[in-house]
Structures are given as structure tokens and as C-alpha cells.
Amino acid sequence: MSSTSHGSTPYYYVPHASRHPAMAALGLFFVILGAGQWVNGVEWGKYSLFFGLVFWLGVLYQWFGDAIAESEGGQYGHKIDLSYRWSMSWFIFSEVMFFGAFFSALWWARAHSVPMLGNLDNALLWPDFKAVWPTAAAGMTASPAGIVEPFQTMTPFWLPTINTALLLTSGVTLTIAHHALIENKRDTTIKFMWLTVLLGVVFLFVQGYEYAHAYSDMNLKLTSGVYGSTFYMLTGFHGFHVFLGMLMLLVITLRLQKGHFTADKHFGFEGAAWYWHFVDVVWLGLYILVYWM
Amino acid sequence: MSAVLDSHGHGHDDHHGAPHGWRRWVYATNHKDIGTLYLLFAFTMLMIGGILALLIRAELFQPGLQLVNPELFNQLTTMHGLIMVFGAIMPAFVGFANWMIPLQIGASDMAFARMNNFSFWLMIPAAAMLAGSFFMPGGAPAAGWTLYAPLTLQMGPSMDAGIFAMHILGASSIMGSINIIVTILNMRAPGMTLMKMPMFVWTWLITAYLLIAVMPVLAGAITMTLTDRHFGTTFFNPAGGGDPIMYQHIFWFFGHPEVYIMILPAFGIISHIVPAFARKKLFGYASMVYATSSIAILSFIVWAHHMYATGMPVTGQLFFMYATMLISVPTGVKVFNWIATMWRGSMTFETPMLFAVGFIFVFTMGGFTGLILSMAPIDTQVQDTYYVVAHFHYVLVAGSLFAMFAGFYYWCPKWTGVMYNETRGQIHFWWTLISFNVTFFPMHFLGLAGMPRRYADYPMQFADFNALASIGAFFFGFAQVYFFLFVVLPAMRGHGEKAVAKPWEAAEGLEWEVPSPAPFHTFENPPKLDATATRVIG
Amino acid sequence: VNDLPGGPAVRQLNLQPGATKIAQEQGWLHWFMLIICTVIFVAVFGVMFYSIWKHRKSVGHKSASFHESVKVEIAWTVIPFIIVILMALPATKAVVAQKDTSNADLTIKATGYQWKWGYDYLKGQGEGIAFISTLDNAHREMSNNGAKGVDIDNYLLKVDNPLVVPVNKKVRIITTANDVIHAFAVPSLGVKQDAIPGFVRDTWFRAEAVGDYYGQCQELCGKEHAYMPIHVKVLSAADYSAWVATEQKKMAAKQDDPSKVWNLADLSKRGEKVYAANCAACHQPNGKGAGPIKPLDGAAVVLDADKNKQIKVLLNGQNNLTMPSWKQLSDTDIAAVITYTKNNWSNKTGQLVQPADVKAAR
Numbered sequence A: 001m002s003s004t005s006h007g008s009t010p011y012y013y014v015p016h017a018s019r020h021p022a023m024a025a026l027g028l029f030f031v032i033l034g035a036g037q038w039v040n041g042v043e044w045g046k047y048s049l050f051f052g053l054v055f056w057l058g059v060l061y062q063w064f065g066d067a068i069a070e071s072e073g074g075q076y077g078h079k080i081d082l083s084y085r086w087s088m089s090w091f092i093f094s095e096v097m098f099f100g101a102f103f104s105a106l107w108w109a110r111a112h113s114v115p116m117l118g119n120l121d122n123a124l125l126w127p128d129f130k131a132v133w134p135t136a137a138a139g140m141t142a143s144p145a146g147i148v149e150p151f152q153t154m155t156p157f158w159l160p161t162i163n164t165a166l167l168l169t170s171g172v173t174l175t176i177a178h179h180a181l182i183e184n185k186r187d188t189t190i191k192f193m194w195l196t197v198l199l200g201v202v203f204l205f206v207q208g209y210e211y212a213h214a215y216s217d218m219n220l221k222l223t224s225g226v227y228g229s230t231f232y233m234l235t236g237f238h239g240f241h242v243f244l245g246m247l248m249l250l251v252i253t254l255r256l257q258k259g260h261f262t263a264d265k266h267f268g269f270e271g272a273a274w275y276w277h278f279v280d281v282v283w284l285g286l287y288i289l290v291y292w293m
Numbered sequence B: 001m002s003a004v005l006d007s008h009g010h011g012h013d014d015h016h017g018a019p020h021g022w023r024r025w026v027y028a029t030n031h032k033d034i035g036t037l038y039l040l041f042a043f044t045m046l047m048i049g050g051i052l053a054l055l056i057r058a059e060l061f062q063p064g065l066q067l068v069n070p071e072l073f074n075q076l077t078t079m080h081g082l083i084m085v086f087g088a089i090m091p092a093f094v095g096f097a098n099w100m101i102p103l104q105i106g107a108s109d110m111a112f113a114r115m116n117n118f119s120f121w122l123m124i125p126a127a128a129m130l131a132g133s134f135f136m137p138g139g140a141p142a143a144g145w146t147l148y149a150p151l152t153l154q155m156g157p158s159m160d161a162g163i164f165a166m167h168i169l170g171a172s173s174i175m176g177s178i179n180i181i182v183t184i185l186n187m188r189a190p191g192m193t194l195m196k197m198p199m200f201v202w203t204w205l206i207t208a209y210l211l212i213a214v215m216p217v218l219a220g221a222i223t224m225t226l227t228d229r230h231f232g233t234t235f236f237n238p239a240g241g242g243d244p245i246m247y248q249h250i251f252w253f254f255g256h257p258e259v260y261i262m263i264l265p266a267f268g269i270i271s272h273i274v275p276a277f278a279r280k281k282l283f284g285y286a287s288m289v290y291a292t293s294s295i296a297i298l299s300f301i302v303w304a305h306h307m308y309a310t311g312m313p314v315t316g317q318l319f320f321m322y323a324t325m326l327i328s329v330p331t332g333v334k335v336f337n338w339i340a341t342m343w344r345g346s347m348t349f350e351t352p353m354l355f356a357v358g359f360i361f362v363f364t365m366g367g368f369t370g371l372i373l374s375m376a377p378i379d380t381q382v383q384d385t386y387y388v389v390a391h392f393h394y395v396l397v398a399g400s401l402f403a404m405f406a407g408f409y410y411w412c413p414k415w416t417g418v419m420y421n422e423t424r425g426q427i428h429f430w431w432t433l434i435s436f437n438v439t440f441f442p443m444h445f446l447g448l449a450g451m452p453r454r455y456a457d458y459p460m461q462f463a464d465f466n467a468l469a470s471i472g473a474f475f476f477g478f479a480q481v482y483f484f485l486f487v488v489l490p491a492m493r494g495h496g497e498k499a500v501a502k503p504w505e506a507a508e509g510l511e512w513e514v515p516s517p518a519p520f521h522t523f524e525n526p527p528k529l530d531a532t533a534t535r536v537i538g
Numbered sequence C: 001v002n003d004l005p006g007g008p009a010v011r012q013l014n015l016q017p018g019a020t021k022i023a024q025e026q027g028w029l030h031w032f033m034l035i036i037c038t039v040i041f042v043a044v045f046g047v048m049f050y051s052i053w054k055h056r057k058s059v060g061h062k063s064a065s066f067h068e069s070v071k072v073e074i075a076w077t078v079i080p081f082i083i084v085i086l087m088a089l090p091a092t093k094a095v096v097a098q099k100d101t102s103n104a105d106l107t108i109k110a111t112g113y114q115w116k117w118g119y120d121y122l123k124g125q126g127e128g129i130a131f132i133s134t135l136d137n138a139h140r141e142m143s144n145n146g147a148k149g150v151d152i153d154n155y156l157l158k159v160d161n162p163l164v165v166p167v168n169k170k171v172r173i174i175t176t177a178n179d180v181i182h183a184f185a186v187p188s189l190g191v192k193q194d195a196i197p198g199f200v201r202d203t204w205f206r207a208e209a210v211g212d213y214y215g216q217c218q219e220l221c222g223k224e225h226a227y228m229p230i231h232v233k234v235l236s237a238a239d240y241s242a243w244v245a246t247e248q249k250k251m252a253a254k255q256d257d258p259s260k261v262w263n264l265a266d267l268s269k270r271g272e273k274v275y276a277a278n279c280a281a282c283h284q285p286n287g288k289g290a291g292p293i294k295p296l297d298g299a300a301v302v303l304d305a306d307k308n309k310q311i312k313v314l315l316n317g318q319n320n321l322t323m324p325s326w327k328q329l330s331d332t333d334i335a336a337v338i339t340y341t342k343n344n345w346s347n348k349t350g351q352l353v354q355p356a357d358v359k360a361a362r
Ligand code: HEA
Pocket: B146, B259, B260, B262, B263, B305, B306, B324, B325, B327, B328, B329, B331, B332, B333, B335, B363, B364, B365, B366, B367, B368, B369, B370, B371, B372, B373, B374, B375, B379, B382, B383, B384, B388, B391, B392, B395, B396, B399, B400, C040, C044, C079, C080, C081, C083, C084
């Protein structure tokens, strides 16, 4: 319920009863139900999964539509704006912790499990295994049980470095767009936003190409031992986040074209930008820890 | 900002009434309704988890397998743990948070009302998947609630259902926590500074922070389990350079803070009840806040006390041992503060106070057994025995659950508008307290004598204490059925003495400034507070 | 039932009496902690109940108004801190002693299997001895039958082959596992060490008295977790030497000639035993599997004309080692069990796998 009916912007806008949350939960029900079946090779799983996803996205579309309409309708006061800022910051913190789990896994594998598998005590179990990171580079060592086919490791040159450049540039273009918005040069904003989105898309294509190359030319796969596991899960989740961030920026761009946001009130824009910068920083971590070290 | 406010305060006539029928609940955006939903959901899960526990106890009543086979036994144990932790205790505290935080800080609602409802409704599919996994081929997950690799790799399809359900529960927790933090940080009534905030709000602020920090880590751990199971990764498989112990480190980095997530809000509730019934202000408010924060900070560096038996280097064992022992200090501060609050008060012992005193007494026993467990050499004897089971039921049941009962009795008038029946409350308390101890105290002996946990059958020497524990468990279960049928239901139906706005003589806080039951909308415009931020003055 | 020496006693209230220095130290530490905690507990709750009694409203007590005192708050932060440090001191000593596995007289590898223990004497007197230790099947049956009327002291603790060690010698136990995590634990010897697949960990004990000591697997390892006991038999030096001698003779007699060529009937018969001891727990005696466990009856790999496929599975495991590797079995045993599965139930391939085939595939 809006908190007061008089005055234009309420002190703190509280929405009316809404069917979106329950519907979104229903959508996700089909998603997890399907996912759980599909990974076990049950055919209908994937239909449930996709149905759920589409349903959920449909609900989100309406939900965000409502929120945008409320925002544009002047229902959101200063307090709400602050709430969004806080919530976006905490959400990004939770994402940092999520990536933290996978970075820790990488660190643990390199600093503990692989060296330990190769140490003297463990020679009892794996006499032939020499602990060299990665666990099974061609012609160097074998994985402890020899279940990993030889593979090559991904080096920073050139695809990952190109991608670094792409992401860093996109950070700059995004900032230019932001400044332009503050100065009310909306055309510039929109132009640079498209450029940012484009850079994101190119990044994803380069990464896709990198994966294809890894699979077909380097024999580097998800199954390439713990190196392959951490490599693909870290870069994969990052890529997925780039995709999400790119979608956010795309929505913001379309909204800008519709005339949404003003020079001094545009948290939707900023939130997406924070997210993008976060994705950027994670990439730098990856670039150093996964590709260089 | 035209945010300021026609300030004729709270409780002015609102032309939006409460919506009616099922839509009121399914489409809810009202923090009180959502709080109620959470509480009912949690109670249902407590019943389900409780029934699983009773099946476990029934099987363990005598040596030998009588009711279930060992496969099913492990499923029962696992699902009991998962359902109690993620389905009962955590959601119940979120329910308390939903109901009380906006009332206690003078906010109109939670910061994101729709997301709030989303957090709730996400739990339904997840719970359905968890409970439904018993009917999947191969039965429910049976790797323990800790889901250790590589045993999880041997589980059937229900493991994946479980993993996805946990993802959803995690998402729900994270959204719920963000909501709570933002509400607390951004929606306090003017004049309520952080250091004037009610303790329950403080403890939840810190709990929510813990949740946001560790739920994603759990998500990471179970995602790795999922890919190890189906996509050929080898995070936890030494054959490919991975390590099963890595799972444990990641899990317990989540798991230990998780246990404080389940106790800090309980500390908050107790910190309201003790002063109210001692008719004396909470002793050492500031040190309570600092103690809570130190517990939270320390909770991130003690996780490996669950892993002494995995074989760490000496330095690792010593570090985690010292860090764990340190947590007794801030926890002790809390206990001492509660007792100092009682000291030279003017005490009465209505049911909330009984449960609060019971909490302090029995929880401290659980705390001491925790301290004993934290000593690595003693843990060598009792790790993975019933001593641990006794420890954590003392802190979880006599801790978290007792605090919830206390909180229910304390705030029931505000929620329902009627007083609960005092005699029945007292019966419930004594029945619960006694049967609780009959159930779980003998488990200390079993553990010390070496009875391992997660055992479907055990040597004859353990028979008597097991029988005693099983009998206690059934009495304990019936006490909760009594509670539901004879205390909760009548109150929900509005049977009982009408409650005034502030039924407890010396209770403090903004929740007592609004009528009982709390109207559908409260504090739509920020109230004006007195200097202590406990009374509304305009 | 009676008390079981070296195992639990009836209605036992405290730790099992220690038969090693470490176990005694643990017992002492437990008393030490228990007493301090009890004293604090009684003191703290003495105060609380005194207050509850005296400061009741019903006796007309009026509440005071104090609600802060920096002095006492500092006191009850600092004093527990000091207490905790005092507790940590003896614990530290014990941890260091417990962890010191150097200079062992005898080194034994204990391998956890689902659901039995394998012992390999690696170094010291008896080197080369290796055997598997399983719960007495009669006990497992009793358990299934509800243990009605059962009145035996070592229920669920009786094994076919106990782990035999000499008295007063430092025995280093190296743990590892074949499939999932298990834990090697013997309370009266004061040891508990998880057995982790793919990794080795170690612990040690020096038993001070001859006798039998019992323990159980203490890490959830699947359905038969409650049924993989540990029985350590501590013998005097002389008895131990005698045991080693007979054991080594037995080993020599059992030694199979890996180049022997077998006929189908003999090999199948032997395979049946290997199957019952190792495979039936998961794949079921009828070969149909259960839940996530794949059936063998009619399985493509088993029926395949290329016998190397099945040999590979047994040697290396499959499905992320959900099907563990069985390479610790002898060539003859592996050959026998494969031959058995290829010619049992509805599988009638007539194929014969010789030990030499397995040896070649290793
Ligand atoms: C609400 C949940 C909760 C809480 C609050 C705690 C609190 C503590 N826990 Fe517990 N714990 C669990 C839930 C909880 N635990 C669970 C669920 C498990 C098992 C998980 C599993 O394996 O499935 C577990 C297991 C567990 C273990 C691992 C046991 C094992 O597997 O071998 C250890 C070991 O150190 C431990 C220690 C502690 C300690 C030191 C505290 C401390 O916080 C306690 C501090 C409190 C006090 C000490 C009492 C009050 C203090 C005073 C009155 C001051 C004076 C005191 C002194 C100076 C000593 N816990």
C-alpha cells in the first residue's frame, strides 16, 4: 500500500499486494525440478527447466515493469533510492563471497591438494605422481590416477589479454556514459551505453571462441582434472555474470532511449554500473590468478 | 524530497484495509502477514523434522534394526538435520524478524515488500523438493546434513534435487537478509540511532550480515558437488587432483557461522524478555552489542574445529582450538549481562521469562560442552559421537527453539491481540524442559562411552541410555503438539483474554506503542521518539 | 550384557579407561575441563538462582536502576579470558604429543573400504602381512533380525581378522580409504583419524597392556556405516612374533601363481567368493544393483566381447569412483570375479579371464 495518499511522493512507498513473487517462485520450482531431473538424464527435465525459466522471466518482466512504472510515476522518494543503493551493495558482497568459494578452491588445489598428492607420504598411494601444476600437462605429469588426458594450459596470450582490454575499455565507456547522463547529454549517454553493451557481447564471443579452441585444440576440458575444473568453473561463472551484467546494461540502455532516468535520479543506471565494475574486478582477479599464475 | 511527512503519527485511519481471502497471503506484501507465513511454515517443518527425529529415536530405542533399514536410517538423519536447520530454525527467526523489526524500529514495512514475499515463497518449492526426495528413486539424500564428498557422489538423483533446493533456500536467505539489513540501516525512525536500537534488531543486523557472507559459499560448495557428480569435474576427487577435505573446509566456512546464525537472534529475543520481567533495564547494552559483533567476527576463523579428526598439521589444530575457545569470552559476557539484569530486579515468572531463564541455564550447558569439544585432544575422543549430538541439541533445541518459544509467548499478545493461557504456557514449559533433558542429557554419556553418531544400530552396552533418550524424545514431541493445539491455535483463533497495547508491565520498545493486535499498517509515517527511542511522543 | 573390557561398559558415564598415555591424558583433560566448567556453572547459576529467589516481585523486591558498570564488565571479560588461556595450556601439550608420529616401531596402513577395513603391515616386524577385517556376518544377521534375545558383549564389534599389534611398541597407523571417507577410531587407545580416499593421514598409539580394544568407523560412509568395527588385539612380544610367523606361513601358502591358467568352473567358483566379499554389498547378490548402483546382470560392459573393458572398470573405478577401484585385489581375484560375473545370472558369455590378462592390463 502506498503509505499516504496525499502528497505526491510517499515517505516510503510500500507496494500493493502483488502476485509476482509467488508466481516467480512457482517458475523457479519448475526450474529446479527440471534441472534436478535433467542432470540425471530424465527427458522431461529439460522441458520443465525451460518452461520454468520462460515463466520466471515473464514474471520478472512484469515485476520490473511495475517497479519501473512506480519509479517513473514518482513514487520512489529519497529513502527508496537509498534502500536500492544499500541492497545493491550487499548483493554484490554476496557475489564476492560466491566467487570467493571458487577462488579458494583454486588456491586449495594449488597450494594443498596437488602438492600433498605428490608428497612422500602419498607416494604410498600414487607412486608415479609428480606434483606439478597443472595436474596433467602434456608430457609432464599424470593426474594421480591417470584419469586425465594430457592437455595444454591456457596462457594469457592473446585471447584473455584481449578480453581484459575489452572489459577495461567497457568500464571506461560506461563511466563516460554516466558522466554524460549527469551532464544531461542523453545522446552521448545512449551512444556510449550501446558501445558498452557491444563490448560485453564481444567479450562473450571471444570467451566462447576461447572455450572452443581449448576444447578442440588443447584438449582442455571440464574433465581435465582439478585444473580444468577450476578453470572452467571460474571463467564460466564469470562469463555468466558478464552475460547478466550485459543484460542489465541493455535494459538500462533501452530505458534511456525511452526517456527514463534524469540527470540526478538514475539509480537503476548506477546499480547496473556497479555490477559491471564488480564483474570487471573479478575478471582482473581471474586474469592474474587463473591465466598468469 | 517531499518525504516530510504529515506527522499525525501512527495508527491513523487507513482506508486500505487488509486484503481478504487467500490473496492476502499468497500476494502478501505486508511484513506482519509474511512474518506469520514464515512462522507457520517453520512450525510445519519443525513437525516434519520432528517426526523424522522420532523415527530415528524409535529405531534406536533398542539395539537391532526394527523399523527401518540402514539406508533409510541415514536418509532420516540427513533430512532431519537439513529440515530442522534450513526449514525450521532459520525461517522461524526470519519470521520473527519480519514481524518485529519494522515494529521495533518504527518503520512502515520491510524495505522491499515484494522481494520479502518472494523470499518466503521460494521456500515452498525448496521444501517440497526436499521432503519429496524421499519418494525419488534411491530415496532421499543420505550423506548427512553436512553433505560430505565423496559420499554425495554416490547418492541417487535426489541429491541433485537437494542441491537445487539448497540453492533456492540460499537465494531466499540472501534476499531476506538484504531486506533486513536495508530495513535496519535505512528505515529507522528519526532519533533511533544505532546504539539505541533494540537488541533483537542488533542481533539480526549481524545475523543478516553473516548470512550474506556465508550462504554464497555454501552455494559454491554444493555447486562443485553438482558438477563433480554430473559434469566430470574433480574438485573433490583425488584421482584428478582434487581433495575431499576441500569440501569440508568450504562447507564449514559456511557451517560454523551458520550455527551462530541460528543462535544470535535467540540472544536478541532473550535480551528483551529478561529486562521486561526483571523490571530493570538490560545490563550492559553496549557490551552486548560488542559481544555480538565479536562472536560474529570470530565465527569466521574457527571452522576447522569440526575437522580435527581429518588430520591437520599441529599448528592448524592449535590455531583453531585457541580461536574457538576464545568465543566463550563474548558469549560469557552475554550470559553475565543477563544475570546482572536479573540481579536486584523485581522478577516475575510468566511463561516468556520461564523460557528465557530455561534458555540461559540449558544453553550454557551446551556452550560448555562446546568448549570441551573445542579442545582438540578431547575432541579426538568424542568427535562424531553422540556427545556432539548432545552438544548441538543443547544449543539448538534448548537454545534456538527455547528462545523462539519465549519470543512467541512474549509477543503473542501483539500478534494475535489475546493473551495466551498462562497455565498452559507453564505446563508447556515444564513439560518441554524436563523431557528435553531426559532426551538429550543421556547422549553425553553415550558419546563419552564412544557411541558414534549416524548409527542405525549399536553395541548392547549403549542400550539403556538410548531407550531413555527415545522415551524422552516422544514426550518432548507430544509437548510440542500440546503447545500447538492448546496454546497456539486458541491464540490464533482469538480465544483468550484481550490484550492491551502493552501487556507486560515493564516491557520496553516501540512494538508496545501500537495497539494489540498490531494493526495491519503501523508507523506509515515515522513516529517521533523520546530521547531513549523507546516511546512514541507524537 | 556385561561390560566389554577395551570397549564400552554398560551404562558407562565417562570416557573408556585409557590403555595408552594419550588416552589417559585425554581422560585427564576431560576431567579437568569438566571440573572447571562445573565450578563456573555452579557459581554463575548459584548467583542467578539466588537472585531469582531473593529478587522476586512476589516477595516485594523493588528493582534497582543500575544498568552498567564498566568495572565489572571488564572483569568478566578478562577473567574468562584468563581461564581460557589456562585451559589451553595442557591442551596444547596434549595436541603436540598426539601429533608426533615419528620413530614408530611398527607402521600399519589401515584402508577404509565400504564396509570393512584393510590392514597392511608396511614396516617393522610383520612387514608384508596384509588382510581384510570384516564384521562377523552372524552379527550383521542379528542386527537385521532386530537383535531380539541377543545378549552378547561384543555385539557388532566382532570381526573375522583383528588387527594384531605388539604391546609397548609405538604403532603408527596410516589411514586412507578406497571409496569414501571413513574414520579409524579406537577410544581406549585414544586414536581417531579420518581415512580419506586418495590421501594418507597418520596417527599412533602405544598400548600399555595386553588385551582387546574395540572401535568403530566414525565417519558416515554409507548404509553399512554402523557395521565396520575395529578390533585391535594387543599381544606380548613373544605372542606377537608367533602370530607373525603363522601369518607369514599362511600368506605364503595362499600365494597364487599369477601365471597359472585356470578353467572356467574353478575360476567361477573362486569368483563367487570374491563377489560375495566385495561386490554384493552394492551390486546385490542377484547382480541387479540398487538405486544409483548399476546392475551387472545383463550389463553391456559385462557382456562385451572385449574383456579389457570390464578389467579397466575394476582396476580404475568408474563414475568418479562411485564404483571404486579394486586394484588392491590380486590378479587372480579380479580375474575370478570378472569371470564369475560374465557367467552368472542371465550372463552366459562363456568368456574366461585369466590372471595374466589382468596383469597385462594393470
Ligand atoms: C546454535 C548452534 C550452536 C552454538 C551456539 C554452538 C556453540 C559452540 N560450539 Fe558447537 N556445534 C553446533 C551448533 C552450535 N554450537 C552444531 C550443529 C555442531 C555439529 C555439526 C555437525 O557436525 O553436524 C557443533 C559442533 C561443534 C564442534 C565440533 C564437534 C565435533 O564434530 O567433533 C565444536 C568443537 O569445537 C563446537 C564448539 C562450540 C563452541 C566452543 C561454542 C561456543 O560458542 C559456546 C560458548 C558458550 C559458553 C562457553 C557458555 C557461556 C559462557 C560462560 C558462562 C562464560 C564462562 C566460561 C568460560 C570462561 C569457559 N561445536
